[in-house]
Amino acid sequence: MAFAVSPFLLIYGAEARGYAPMLFAFLVAIAMTDRWLTRDAGSPATALALAAFLGCLAQATMVFGLAVLGLWVLLDRTRSHGPARAVADTSRLFAPAAIVTLLLVALAWVAAANSATGFQFGNREPHDWTKWGQALDQLWTWSLSVSLLLLPLLVSMRVGRDRLWTLALVAAVLLPLMIGLLALPNSGGARYYAVAVPPMLLCAAIALPTAWMRGGGWRWLAVLVAITFTGSAALRDAAVIANLRGDPGRAVATLARIAPQGASVSFDHSRSTAILTAAARSQHYPLRIADSPCPPARFHFIERDGDARFPAPLVRCGRTYREVARGDPAGLSGTHWRLYAALR
Secondary structure, X not given: OXXXXXXXXXXXXXXXXXXXXXXXXXHHHHHHHHXXXXXXXXXXXXXXXXXXXXHHHHOOOHHHHHHHHHHHHHHHHHXXXXXXXXXXXXXXXXXXXXXXXXHHXXXXXXXXXXXXXXXXXXXXXXXXXXXXXXXXXXXXXXXXXXXXXXXXXXXXXXXXXXXXXXXXXXHHHHHHHHHHHOOOOOOOOHHHHHHHHHHHHHHHHHHHHHXXXXXXXXXXXXXXXXXXXXXXXXXXXXXXHHHHHHOOHHHHXXXXXXXXXXXEEEEOOOOHHHHHHHHHHHOOOOEEEOOOOOOOOOEEEEEEOOOOOOOOOEEEOOEEEEEEEEEOOOOOOOOEEEEEEXXX
């Protein structure tokens, strides 16, 4: 249930950035690794390499997931077999996955080096501790309610730590801390830490039944937490679904009302053409993309990341524009946009 209603997973699972298949591959890798740690059976190194291959193809943050899994195995084997055995076992288990990941990185590097435009980033922001803190707040509050996050800790202190609790600590605490200390770019984006969500939800799935089985006050706490989480998640999910991530379709609807025969629109960023073209096609509206900035088109579309400001008023090639439509996403992700129309 927690996976189904988690707003964090709803938001990023709906994106066309590959987070959903990446997290699925990561969950499969967690299951295989946990089974191996529990039973000490045959090594799933080949299967982990396949999960790494599919996960990295879907979304590069799978690399963080592999690093988290590696450290988890190292810590667990150190506790049970000592450091020397732990290093050897971890190296053998993850060597194929590491090789596959490096080959994919090398392939991307070669492709970028031979491209006319080189390697392109959608967005690259320098590290900022304030934004880093906001990202962690979003990660924890949009994945789990505060009470649901605390329950695994409370239960673990009473009944002994589950192996997955160590994984959750590594993914949700140690990984963000290391990214912050290394001052990696884009550290202020909650999606950067998406691999922390499955371990936290898995811990919650273990902690709630454990608390229920203990009876007494623990049972009431489990009920309270389940209701709190489900209710708050449902409210956020409803807001996100209604908002449709800022729905650029409203821009096309405005164009259809102002210029029903079709319109030419210019853009600040070439990436904006895709979302507006898709929205125009879904509404069967004859949208034309302006090829040059001057002379200016009658309409201009601007999108921004985060809380970046929009121009007011907008002036292009001596032509003044006024805002006629806007969209702002609810939640953690989406496009802030404004549609402008020329005054003359």
